Amino acid sequence: MSASHRSFSRGWALASCVPALLFLGLVACGSSDPEPAGRPGTHHGAMAATPGTAASTVPGMRGMQGIQGMPGIPDVPATARGLAAERDGYRLDPEAADLPAGRAVGYPFTVTGPDGGPVTDFAEHQTKKLHFYAIRSDLTGFRHLHPAMAADGTWTADLAALTPGTWRLYTSFVPDAGPRKGSELVLSRTVTVPGAAAALPLPAPAGSTTVDGYTVTLRSEPMAGVHRLTVTVSKDGRPVTDLQPYLDSFVHLTAFHEGDQALAHLHPTDRVAGDHGGPTVTFQALLGEPGNWRLFLQFQTAGQLHTAELTLNVT
Template identity: 65%
Template sequence: MGHRFLLACSLVVAVGAIALLALGTRSSSADPEHTMPAMAGMDHGGTAMPGAASPGAGGMPGMAGMAVGDGLTAERDGYRLDSRVGDLPAGQAVGYPFTVIGPDGRPVTDFADAQTRKLHFYAIRSDLTGYQHLHPVMAADGTWTADLAALEPGDWRLYASFTPSGGPGRNREFVLSRTVTVPGPATAQPLPAATDSATVDGYTVAVQGDLTAGTAGPLTVTVSRDGRPVTDLQPYLDSYAHLSAFHQDDLALAHLHPITRLDGDHGGPTLTFYALLGKPGNWRVYLQFQTAGQLHTAALTLHVA
């Protein structure tokens, strides 16, 4: 009788844990004060991305990252990133026009806020240099224009991350991309070796965590300046940091946010991310954080086993 009672209690605890995990994976990332971001490698409806193992019951709640897909296609589940521009000039700021076409063949004009923005736009050259993270403005007809800073010659991939407010993709975050060519002599930069720290604008960012492809794992980021812990991080996009990671081989994109709760302009020195990156190899990471109204972008290379 005692053994049966213990077994029943164990089942109740297990079911409860799974239920809590399910709630965590479906939480909106719009309010880090009260909810955990969605799990990396899954959309808000629980669909696993290609190349990433499903976290299942053993996953960690609070993981944020890639949504539907890994950002390497222009079309998914009826949604298409559309642009007639295939070449952009080198060495000058330029606007890149595009639209998001829905399953009905029409431009999508109704988007949900994700981290305080209707759409996030990223640009990266094929050698993982030239990172840009923008928030374009949409015209009434559904045309977006991303105001890109000057681009170096070479091949570039441009990503759009968005969440439709209606239609079959309602409340699912999509990441789609297209490629463009910037004419001119291009010199590829070698990828810096994997490291656990980077310096930007006098700040040192240290990263701890051993990541294995397809396995959920924590990343701990500590921010310091002149050897002293930084505790005045300001909210940026409804969080204390934004992390974009690009895979060296194919430029797959992951974007992550810390699960650290907001406390006004008192963030830091430690931020915790949970990542589920589906591919082994080197990832180029761009970590953005804000202090005294200034946005800082630290870059480093992480290796995923």
């Protein structure tokens, strides 16, 4: 992972903060559409918090203000949190405002640049030229895709069947030309999937969860203005050391804020070295709004991608 992609880039400079965080308004990455990481069938096991410890397995992070009002950090508009369709002259232009329910569908779109034409020159970012994300308003159905681009600048995201409701679709990319060359941008729009939409309640904050037989534990340690998050992966009570590189990291972490769906995309502090890693991966986290965040942690073993989910409360 290059140094530029390990720095803060939620569309505004955070020079005084710890590098290795991309703070967006949107993102696990898969080259095909993974099964939705929905709540039914996902097992969550909370571990008791340990108050007063410097580093503990906890369901929440305390002592950190939101971006609004944080000393030394300016207020962050929705355009810098991935919640707008246009920013700095770049615009996400889809071909449809609605998507059908119950069947797989392609979602064509273009990224229009400041000159009014489709952008076709993208830099490689985390081994891909564009990352596409989708999540329902209740933070279920997480998807992370890497669509292909046609010669005319049209991308098509192949989505598996979506459940009825309102979905937010994000694109994350780095222009390789133009006024924002080398800077990551996140643009998003909402779409409606028709049908009876039953919202699922957000699971309670927890310090660990299991997926595909793996236990994923999250530990947080307060730091100056941020929190250090340490993710540990184990199986049958034993540390997992055969994590495979996935998008230039051993664990890919994305967090969505409950309510407005702002997204924080976090990168590990450690570089990938060799063809296996684990059991721990550390992140520097600036989750700039209080409340619940839904975390999606993706890791790969033996060629299989796993997606673990946790709710983290920030006060």
